[in-house]
Amino acid sequence: MPELPEVEIIRRGLEEKIVGLEIKNIEVIRPKTFQGDRKNLWGKKVLNVWRRAKMLGIDLTSDLTLLFHLKMTGQLIFEKGKEKIIGGHPTEDMLGPMPNKSTVVIFSFDDGSHLYFNDQRQFGWVKVIPTSRIEAEEKKLLGELGPEPLEKDFTWQVLKDNILKRKKTPIKVALMDQSLIAGIGNIYASESLFLARVDPRRLVNTITDGEFKKLHQGIVESLQTSLKHGGSTLSNFVDAEGKKGYFLNFANVYGKEGQACRGCPDKVVKITQAGRGTYFCPFCQK
C-alpha cells in the first residue's frame, strides 16, 4: 500500500479540496469494503482530513469520521470536472475515466465532485466511526501504534527503546511493525536501512547506539525525500498536466535487484524476510 508519505500526500490534496463540501451520496460497489451505515452520511459536511500511521481520517459533522486504510493497492481519486487529485497504488488506469473496474466506493459531493475509492486487490476498507471516541479508544479503533516518525518527539532514543521491545527480530521486520513505529512499510524499511548502512538481517539486539542514530536519520530522510517528491505514486494530477510521484526514481535499493549500488561497485541483492522482499547492498550494509 501507500506508506506514510503516500497517505500524507493524499491527505494534503484532499484537505485542500474537500473541506467544507457536503456529502450528497455514497455508492458502495463492494459491500465488504464499507463498514457502517451510509445513510448516516447523507448531508454531512467535511470538517478536516487527518492521517495516523497509514490510515486516513475524514472528520464530518454530527460526530462522524470516515476512516480509510488503503492496504496494498488502494487509491483515492478526487475528481471535479477536469481536475483530478490522485494518490495511492500507482497504476496507469488511475489517470483514465472514473469509475473503473477497481472502484469499490464512490462518494458524491454537493458541488458535483466525486471521491473514488479504487482497490485492485480489495484488501482496503473504509469505516464510519464516531469522531469523539477516536482519542479515548485509539487502540481499539486504530490499533496499537507507535510514534509518528516525522513528529518532534521521535528521537533516536525513542526509536531504540521501541525497537528493543523486540528481542530476536531482524531489524527490517521490526521497522515495519506499526506498534513500534507508525507508517513505515516495505519500501521505506529497505531505504532507511541503506541510508544507515545497516544490514536488514541484523537482529535488533545487536544494533549499536551509533547505528540507531544513523537509522533514525535514515528513516526521517527517506520519508521526507519521498514527501518532497510527491510520494512514490501519482499525486496532484491536474487535468492533462500529470505530475507523477518520482520517489522510486530516487530509491537507492528498493526494486533494484541486480543493479549497481549507488555507494559501491557491488550489486543490490533481494532476499525474503517474513514473507516480504528486502533489498540491500551486502557490501555497504554491515
Add this chain to the structure above:
DNA sequence: CACTTGACCTGTCCGC
C-alpha cells in the same frame, strides 16, 4: 510469549 506463516484478493510478469 515471540516470532513465522497463511489468508485475504486481483493482476501482472516471467519462464517454459
Add this chain to the structure above:
DNA sequence: TGCGGACAGGTCAAGT
C-alpha cells in the same frame, strides 16, 4: 500464445 507460479508498497489470525 498459453499456462503455471511467483510476486505485489499491508495486516490479521492461526500455527510453531
